Amino acid sequence: MDSELVATQKAIEDIWQVAERLGLDPFPIEFEIVPAAMIYEFGAYGLPGRFSHWTHGKAYHQMKTMYDYGLSKIYELVINTNPCYAFLLEGNSLLQNKLVIAHVIAHCDFFKNNVYFQRTNRRMVESASASAERIRRYEFLHGTVEVEKFLDAVLSIQEHIDPDPFPRKAGKVEAHAARTTPYDDLFYIGDEKRGMEQPARVRRTPEEPRRDLLLFITENAVELEDWQRDIIDIVRAEMLYFLPQAQTKIMNEGWASYWHSRILRELDLSDDESIEFARMHAGVLAPSRQHINPYHLGLKILENIQKRWDAPTDEERRSLGRRGGEGHQKIFDVRGTENDISFLRNYLTRRLVEDLDLYIYRQDGDEWRIVEKSWERVREMLVNAAVTMGQPCIVVEDGDYHGNRELYLKHMYEGQALDLAYAEKTLRQVHVLWRRTVHLETVIDGKRVLLSYDGAKNDRAVA
Amino acid sequence: MVAQFSVSKDDWSLHRKGPTDQARHKEKVKEAIKNNLADIVSEESIITSDGSKVIKVPIRSLNLPRFRFDSGKKDYAGQGNGDSRVGDKLGDQSTSEGSGKGAGDSPGADYYEAEITIEELAEMIFTDLGLPNLQRKQSQEMTSEAIRFDEIRKKGVFSNLDKRRTLLEGVKREALHGHPIFGGLKNEDLRFRTWQEDIRRETNAVVIAMRDVSASMGEFEKYISRSFYYWMVKFLRTRYQNVKIVFIAHHTEAKEVDEETFFRLGESGGTKVSSAYSMAAEIIERRFDPARWNIYPFHFSDGDNWNDDNTLAVRLANRLVDICNIFGYGEIRAGGQYAMSTLMSAFYTGVKSERFIGVTIADKKDVYPALRQFFKKKEGDIDG
Structure with missing residues (x-):
């Protein structure tokens, strides 16, 4: 073991003891010292080993460029799993690592003890790697372009899962009695068994508006293939995993900052280290x-x-x-x-x-x-x-709009207007998933407007 | 204490995906540039960048679309130094940058500066452009000043005596008699170096750039013609070894000018395009024998010609069409709301040749389609 590791190990031991004495109760942590390129890669992907996509490549490139030009630096990255993974940037000074270690221990305490994390998958790194492997296989089977096109569509609406931490049981959509018309019997001419019975067509409409677009689509879109449903499920599971982190960003970072400063005050720092600590702490907390x-x-x-x-x-x-x-x-x-x-x-x-x-x-x-x-x-x-969380709230109102399996989405308008150009482009992506006409109701300048996309062109009408 | 932690330094490089996904993003950026050539071709940064090979083109950042709020109508939160007041200015739209996530998202512009070399860009632009109506010209033999000594002869001028070879020949002659040593020279041992003049064959093209500098032509027109000529010359250089440009500025009279003057000039007065055409014809006659030169005259004007002059202009245009590869006429009408000018319609009725190409440019974006129309590849064209 090299001397950097030995020193880091000693620092972790000391800090861990102080942390436990002060009442922190973290998951076990596996600290890994990694070079900058890796830490930026994990940062861009959100998780080590997550699936390949050009948006990740773009994020990676941006973060790496910022680092290369000295504009920003990530000292650490911590993954909410059990045990937790904490990645420390290779080349951190010992003092920097001390602050980072204390910070990380507090994060892991938060992950373990905050109620909103109780349902997260604590083996997400393994799950994400397995998912990435499956997506890679789909690329092999169906072509990278095909898979990328589908992923683009799914990722466009990836934020639209149900953020309610304790959702009521999300059952399948009820099958309503079908619409009856005087001509229904025509469908069954020659079919003695069916005769004049009620036709079996069902109407798929959620009883109440549903926020989980991904779940609704994977359960109700008719033309999806298994691999496509799997991709939707993968993206949705990963978003559900990230959700509590987004919901507790201020608290979690505040908690970690509170503890890194408190723990470092308990340590026996040299004068130089105290100054370095003060400078780094001020940098992290700069408003x-x-x-x-x-x-x-x-x-x-x-x-x-x-x-x-x-x-x-x-x-x-x-x-x-x-x-x-x-x-x-x-x-x-x-x-x-x-x-x-x-x-x-x-x-x-x-x-x-x-x-x-x-x-x-x-x-x-x-x-x-x-x-x-x-x-x-x-x-x-x-x-x-x-x-x-910066996202407009979009719900599924009807999965059988016009009695034609068209998808009717509604923006729950609360005074903030949508970016219409983006909304129309996103509808095109939703169409890739739903394969039938999709609509979005929103409000523009006080008027209800229905945006639609039928697979060929976008349409805007006053609703 | 039971160890609750471990620390290690493993090699994670096997799990890397970043570089491959980054490459894919780059590929998509290139596609985006390709789809936006019309906007990029007339970027000012390109035609004014003489030295640097890599240029930056602003393209809309490649984002997946998503449902999002209109950033201009959105509230953001920030933090002051303790003395902020309502009404304080935080910055201009141009100074704000970056985009974050989550609460208190900071506003930012959606542009990405893609880096690309002029060569790469040129390649995209010139894909499937060709040289229409190309005729085989007698290639010009250029006699260059350089001479090469590349041959040895037994006769020659003594000042060109190759001493080393001469001595060697002497030794070889002695060696035939069994004495491989130097024993004096004979006439037959002498070797002389001789030279040749360097003759290269060149294919030649000349662009005759004509521009209306009458009062009605403004900054926009200058800019458009500059952008067009930039790419035109760039393209011709990929097909001909030697491309010359002649600049003719005209109002009611024409004069030959240098490049800088050509793009700077703004004069007053009316317009007689015939003056430019007759000067072009004259220059061709004097300096660019059509048997040897591929000639590409192109004229930019706003079409505001003196009506009396149209007949003469058409006649001269016909004359140019006969001796040139293509004759182009670009009418620049900012805004583009006017009907076809009398000059343009006179050309349409009076010049019956597929070598005449008239284009209308109303916007910066039209430069690219105009280029493509001008150098449209046709069936059976000889590929330059």
């Missing part, structure tokens, strides 16, 4: 005028919770029954039971919004301007962003 740094916001909220539960005001003692000194226990409770939506809604206080100087901005002509600073509006906007 930005253009977006919310989840590390910074998450950490500030957690620190604020701890403070308020450790030393409540008289008012809080009286009306909320806080006894004081409960900060440590409280942040562990929060870590176990909240996600970003509830975390922001419950704990992003007026004081924090003002102290952190958070604001809302938007495009005004060619310029970007701050338009809102009221703390409630800022909180509402951030909560909203955590709910939608």
Whole structure:
């Protein structure tokens, strides 16, 4: 074992002990030291060994370029599995690794103990590799172009799974009684058994709107082949795996930042190391005028919770029954039971919004301007962003529209308009999966509009 | 303590996919460039990039489409230094960059700068372009100044005596008698170097670039003609060893100018295209024998010709058509809402030859189709 490994091993031992003493309870972790190219590859693909696709290649190229030009650096990458994998960038200094190790241990504690992760596949690396292997075989059998075309279509709507962490049992769509017409008997002329019986055609319409487009399509699209359904299932399973990470981004990064700084304060650092730590910590937590740094916001909220539960005001003692000194226990409770939506809604206080100087901005002509600073509006906007995760909510309204197996999607409009050019292009992709006319209802300038694609051309009509 | 962790440094390179998928992305970028040639051909960065081989062309970033919010109508969250106020400006659209994921997505432009060499681009543009109406020309024999000494003879000028070979011959002669040593020279031992003049055969083409610089021609017209000539010359150079360009600027009078002046000139006055055509004919007669030269005159104008001049112009155009490979006329009408000009219709009725090609350019995007029309490959053309 080389000296870098020995030193890293020693650091992990020390940090692990401190972490356990402070109450962290992570999964076992396999630390791997890897060169930059590998860490960027894992970052671009989301998981080691995930299936091949040009969008991954593009992400890889972008990340690698940023690294090569010194514009960004990923120090670590941690995978939510049991045991967890933590990839450390080769060439990290010992101090950098110490911070990263403490950070990673906190992430793994979060993965293990946060309720939203309870259903994730903890053997996802193996699953993803097996899936990648199957997709590679499909490429071999059906041609890379064919598979790429299909993957393009699936990935276009990959975000549209049901983000509800505890969905009601998603049963198959009920078969409704078929539409009857006076001519139905014509279909069965010469078929004595069927005679005047009810025709067996079924109407596939979800009883209530369904958010899981991928699931609905794989269960109800009629012309898909087995390998195509498999690809949809693979993509959907991987998205379900990534979902809780997206739903707890601010909390999880805040939690890890909280612990890396707390643990490193407990370690016996030299003066030089202390300065290096302070510099790196400041870099990770640097706020930005253009977006919310989840590390910074998450950490500030957690620190604020701890403070308020450790030393409540008289008012809080009286009306909320806080006894004081409960900060440590409280942040562990929060870590176990909240996600970003509830975390922001419950704990992003007026004081924090003002102290952190958070604001809302938007495009005004060619310029970007701050338009809102009221703390409630800022909180509402951030909560909203955590709910939608930046995605419009699209549901399946009808899988048998016009009685013709056409797919009717509806954008649950809440004041934010869709990018129409993109929506029309995406409909074309949905058509690749559904193979029949697809529709999307949305709102443009206050009017309900139906976008359609019938396999040949896009169409827009006022609904 | 039970070990809850392990640390190792394995070789993961066997599991790599990044480079292959990256290559596939690059391939798709190339396809996208190919599909957007019309936009890219008239990119300013190309025709002004003289030195650099690699150019950057902005193409729409290759994204999978997805249902997404209209970025211009979307709210974003940010964080100030403690003194931000409503109404503060964060930046222009051009300065914002990057796109992230999740809460507080930062806005960004959707463009990707693809890098490509001029050669690669030229290859895409010129695929299946040909040289129509190509006739076999007597190739010109170029006598270059260079001479090559490449032969040895027994007679020659003493100043060209090849001493080494002469001595060797002497030794060889002695060796025949069993004495391989030098024993004096005889006349028959002398060897002289002789030379030849270097004669190369060249195929020649000349582009006669004509441009209307009358008052009605503006920046757009200059730009279009420049872009067109750039690619035209580039293409001809792939087919001929020697391509010359003659620049003729005209309003009511024509004059031959250098390249820089040609693209810079903006004058006032009316238009008589016949002046340019007669000058072109004259230049051809004086300098470019049609028996030896492939001649490609091309004229850009807005078609605002003096009506009296049209008859003469058509007659001269017919004369040019007879001696040239193709005669092109490009009418630039920014906006393109006008009807066909009188000049263009006069050409259509008066010049009955498939060697005449008239194109209308109303937009930067039209340069590429115009090029393709001009160099359209026809059945039976000789491939240059």
